[in-house]
Amino acid sequence: MEKRTLGKTGWSLSAISFGAIKLSRISLNECDALLNRALDSGINFIDTADCYGDSEEKIGQVLKKRRREFYLSTKVDERDRAGVRAKLDRCLRRLRTEWIDLLFFHDVRGGEYERIFSTGGLEELQKARQKGEITHIGISIHNNLAMMRQAVESGVFSVLMVAYSALDEDRLTADLLPLAASKDVGLVAMKPLAGGRLADIPAGGWDAARFHGESPAQIALRYVLSNPHICCAIPGMMARNELEENLRVGRRPRKLSAEEIKEFMALAVEAGKGFCRNCGYCLPCPEGIPIPDIFRYENYYRQYGLKDWAKEQYRALASNAQACSDCRTCTEKCPYGVSIPSGLKKAHNLLMHP
Numbered sequence: 001m002e003k004r005t006l007g008k009t010g011w012s013l014s015a016i017s018f019g020a021i022k023l024s025r026i027s028l029n030e031c032d033a034l035l036n037r038a039l040d041s042g043i044n045f046i047d048t049a050d051c052y053g054d055s056e057e058k059i060g061q062v063l064k065k066r067r068r069e070f071y072l073s074t075k076v077d078e079r080d081r082a083g084v085r086a087k088l089d090r091c092l093r094r095l096r097t098e099w100i101d102l103l104f105f106h107d108v109r110g111g112e113y114e115r116i117f118s119t120g121g122l123e124e125l126q127k128a129r130q131k132g133e134i135t136h137i138g139i140s141i142h143n144n145l146a147m148m149r150q151a152v153e154s155g156v157f158s159v160l161m162v163a164y165s166a167l168d169e170d171r172l173t174a175d176l177l178p179l180a181a182s183k184d185v186g187l188v189a190m191k192p193l194a195g196g197r198l199a200d201i202p203a204g205g206w207d208a209a210r211f212h213g214e215s216p217a218q219i220a221l222r223y224v225l226s227n228p229h230i231c232c233a234i235p236g237m238m239a240r241n242e243l244e245e246n247l248r249v250g251r252r253p254r255k256l257s258a259e260e261i262k263e264f265m266a267l268a269v270e271a272g273k274g275f276c277r278n279c280g281y282c283l284p285c286p287e288g289i290p291i292p293d294i295f296r297y298e299n300y301y302r303q304y305g306l307k308d309w310a311k312e313q314y315r316a317l318a319s320n321a322q323a324c325s326d327c328r329t330c331t332e333k334c335p336y337g338v339s340i341p342s343g344l345k346k347a348h349n350l351l352m353h354p
């Protein structure tokens with residue numbers, strides 16, 4: 001399995017690592033088989049989050065005897081001291097471990113970045129680090145490039161988790177990823193298959209012979225790993241065939257040819273039409289609707305089965321899709337042809353459904 005160094009942590013991680021977001025959709029026995037197979041096959045990094053259903057509990061139960069064989073990261077949604085402390089205790093308990101290698105502030109957005117610093121959350125994690133409960137502090141940010149830059153330049157975070165796939169090429173590669181690398185901030189690529197969209201391209205028309213016999217998912221992963229600044233990709237996995245398919249990419253590293261990249265990007269662009277990439281170019285909405293966040297919650301609901309969490313997040317929004325006045329200023333700004341007002345309505349119906 002190809003290994004790469006994760007920035008200043010110095011850890012050598014498997015280029016294909018394990019995204020545990022979908023574990024809540026399978027049984028404990030299936031998790032047992034899948035996670036043990038992953039470790040046996042050379043994967044040495046597992047990423048989960050407090051909000052991924054019972055993913056933490058399952059990892060804790062099935063891997064407690066193998067804890068020293070892999071790096072483990074989880075994430076907390078809280079920003080203040082008491083919230084972070086309570087959540088960290090719960091993570092340690094559910095994961096049945098004495099230490100967490102990497103603790104992320106999860107999905108930081110809006111004014112939350114400042115709150116990490118001003119309400120004691122960061123200080124609490126720094127204390128936890130001194131006590132050996134965690135080893136490194138990371139941050140995951142979905143759609144705010146300016147915030148990503150700020151986080152990288154702060155020197156506070158060892159690792160930045162970014163949504164990075166062939167569909168995110170233009171907005172991240174120009175300066176953010178090289179900047180992070182220059183500051184020795186490790187980069188973990190989440191959503192390397194764009195929530196599964198890239199694994200499905202194109203409906204019925206994939207010519208594997210043009211891609212060394214590989215599948216769209218494998219080429220999508222190779223594409224992400226072709227960026228030298230990325231340490232590892234963490235595709236979400238819940239089935240043995242997905243694991244084996246992804247493993248082949250890490251076990252047999254190869255460079256994509258210029259023709260493969262050209263052809264794959266054309267297919268990716270086609271597959272990505274009308275798909276929200278969470279870039280945030282459509283903001284601000286005059287009604288204060290957090291457009292990309294809403295599409296992300298919808299995606300978490302549909303693709304990852306995190307129904308309760310997605311509904312909870314949506315229902316807590318100060319302004320939701322119902323406030324849309326159909327002014328269309330957002331659609332003019334969206335470079336990817338997303339039908340925003342109608343898409344928001346669909347998401348609203350889904351997320352408000354009892």
Ligand code: SF4
Nearest residue numbers: 276277279280282334
């Ligand atoms: S709706 Fe369009 S502009 Fe807005 S975040 Fe999604 S892809 Fe970007």
Ligand code: SF4
Nearest residue numbers: 285324325327328330
């Ligand atoms: S159409 Fe709706 S979502 Fe788009 S900017 Fe106008 S109010 Fe906001």
